[in-house]
Amino acid sequence: MTFRNVEEAHKFYGQYAMEVGFPMKKYRERKNYKWLNCSMEGKPPVRAVDNPNVRSNTSSKRTECKAGIKLKKIYDDDKKNVIMVRIDLLYLEHNHEFLKQQEEIDQLRCNKTHDPGYMEFIGRRRENNANDVSKLLTFFTSCKKENPQFFSDFQLDSERKITISRGITSILVLHSIQLIRLTCMTNCYACYKLLCMFVGVNHHLQCAIFGFALLGDETVETFEWDLNASKTCTGTEGPRVMLTDQDPGMPIALRRVFPNTIHRLCLWHVQNRFMPFLNELYARFEEEDFKTQFQSIIHHPLTPREFETVWAMMLDKFNLHDDVTLKNLYDIREELIPAFFKQDYCAQCSESMNKLVKSAHVDGNTPRHEFAKQMLKLLHSRKMKEAKETKINTLYEFEVKVARAYTRPVMNRFEESMKYATAYKITRDPEGGVNDWVVQHTKRSNKIVWGQHQFKVFADVEAGRYKCECKQWKHTCLFCVHILRAFQILQIDKIPKEFIHIAWTSIKS
Template identity: 35%
Template sequence: MVFATCEEGYEFYRQYAREAGFGIKKHKNKTMSRLYACYRQGSSTFYKTGGERKLAKMSKRVGCKAAVKIKLKGTEWFYENVELEHNHALNPNPCEVKHMRSQKNKDPVIMEYVDDLQQSGVSPIATMNVLATLNGDPELLPMNDRDLENRRAANLREEQVDDVKKLMAFFSEYRTHNPKFYYDIEFDSAGVVKNIFWSHASCQANYAEFGDVVTFDTTYRSNFYCMPLGMFVGSNHHLQNVIFGFVLVRDETQKTFEWVFRTFKNCMERKDPICILTDQDQAMANALQAVFVRTIHRLCRWHMLNKHAESLNKLYHSNKGLEEKLLTAVNHPLTPAEFENAWQEMVSEYELESDPTLCSLYELRASWIASYFKDIFCGRMTSTQRSESTNRMVKGHHVDDSTPLHVFAKKMYQVLQRRKDAEGQETVASQ
């Protein structure tokens, strides 16, 4: 038989092997010839001298001589030697043959489709279900869950090569299409990336309209380098979350937060928010005071109570009705005077004037109790829940701790598109 290329000769033998029920391998590649052999060709020493077991798995090699030699003559390839006899049983069952390495379908169109599904966060099992539906017969699928996992791992390794260069290329390309796109990267003395900030034009437009109140929080396990992710989040006219900017930081020190807040301020044409809500991180608080001089810093109510959750639960258990009265005092007073009266009545009733937990909460009352912020527009925000819910959405549906930086930036653009779609849907529904 004559073939235009050696690849055609290999594919012909592979299809024959599939029908016969065995796998093949490329055994010898020379300039003028190729040898394609049965995958059970050769031998392997399973035991060392003395009978000690050498390998964890039995070798499949049994010295099979079945093979074909294809040779180049002029511009064409032809089979020079053909040996069809095997010294082992064949497995013509399609459900078994498809698991042999040489018989796994590597069709570029299918592999590209699989890559698209994996990049969209589709699980291996769901991907297999999709392929089974398209193929029509699940038993004849030319791959399994492990193949998909291996494919994903290989793609991740490839994506992680020159990750920072790819990130810079993405930012530069995006700025070419939209000059309002803003990004800044801080490097350390060794030239290693330390902090990354970026904000799309739509983020800056949203900040110009809805940037009076901002929440900021960081989260972990969102990228391959374990860099904490921070997002500046606010609320639009539909009370939906809007994102003003993204930042990835190496650490959470005051110096780092000062760089983050200054970069954010420069991006937003040096406009300070009226109020910003954060958790009770002292480094973050110091950085806010240094950068946003005119901004009111408000602490997250949920974090304040959660920080003392264990001590409060003990107090609730030993003082019946305390929990209801404490939450009433925290949530319902309209003025600081009303809150302080309600608080004093509560601690007096239960004789808890000197309790360290309640004293700690009371000392910081002006930073987290809602009645102290009645004269300030806070967009109905009392906590960093908007930032935290956005963080959960990002990690739950878009990225994980294996995501390279440039892929992470592209995924965040998808997050913005989803938020814009949600806003458009709400706008139409409210008309």
């Protein structure tokens, strides 16, 4: 739940305290947070008496009650003015009896804050919630007028009301032609069970939301409706690769709607789901630095064979052959571990979707039309942060041309890779032809001692064909240090056509 300011939140909680029957007090305040608590919070103070062995309680009624709310202040871009306040933590359980007599309730100090202004606030909220569906459809209509590419879809019941029909709910909004990742977050909004977000990476390497849907359940039919609506919007046969969480209904729906799309599991979501169990392992083997070793095994192997080898080494080293969590992760390795689909292009999105949704200031009490407005604002705000013209600090002609073609964040990544490329030595491949090279790191990693440190690069300058066995370009369409090292030695001054990937350019779709 959100409020315009701290005072409004204080009035709201004070009214709740009056209705329930407990005294409220302001507790402490920080720059980003404010606490409102039951006045029974804290230990009763004590005072000394003449006998040093006896301590006497005062008349305080404090019971160490923990009930209260923690408010988070949302600031403007300048971090100076509070533009919104959100309930960040809510604890409702009291450890004392509530006031029962109206006379006692009337004496509560917090009641003095509930002037007619509070009733005006309640009235505004009720008015905003009224005719929610009508306001939602009106908003969609206005969006379509302003932007012909805007798309929305919903389902109606027999009474022509937006509702859950056969368990399938109703709202889908898409705002882009690209569809890469689908994220489901449960218990997000009122009677809707899922907020499904179509998420990918824009040409600034930022996590971008291309659309969202509110769904009523996790059945195959629900997901199928959702994906069909997205297909209608984009007019395409779907992305090459789609990452989802482990919902069992999603793969079935994907095969029906997008039969040519490769389905894989989102590593971030799966790890997050297993995190309580992984944390136990991290704590048990903290001195052996199990966490670092485990994460390197998950992310860094280049081939399935390398993963299988180092995974077995890990199980032997820590004697974890019977660990259920690791068994479950291993069973889904082909859909989860990047080493198994290095050959498939898959943009990397590392930002938490929960964090993005929170930044839209919506919760389970937000009316649907306000929810749609706030989420659409979120989509637009991401686009407003795109970088300006890329600045370069080099005279190397190849870098100059890369800077002209790619966006600033991609150029920054390129410059970083160019720097690391200087740590590699390159020699002719004695077992290969005239276009075959071997690129080797001059320093082996102490953390990934099992990792490959020598890579074969094919570089045909005349044909403009380049390939590295690490497959980074094929997987992310970002330059690997091995090919860049070959570019440096061969003095390549023109970007090969195949290395201009439109997803990372400043060209607007």
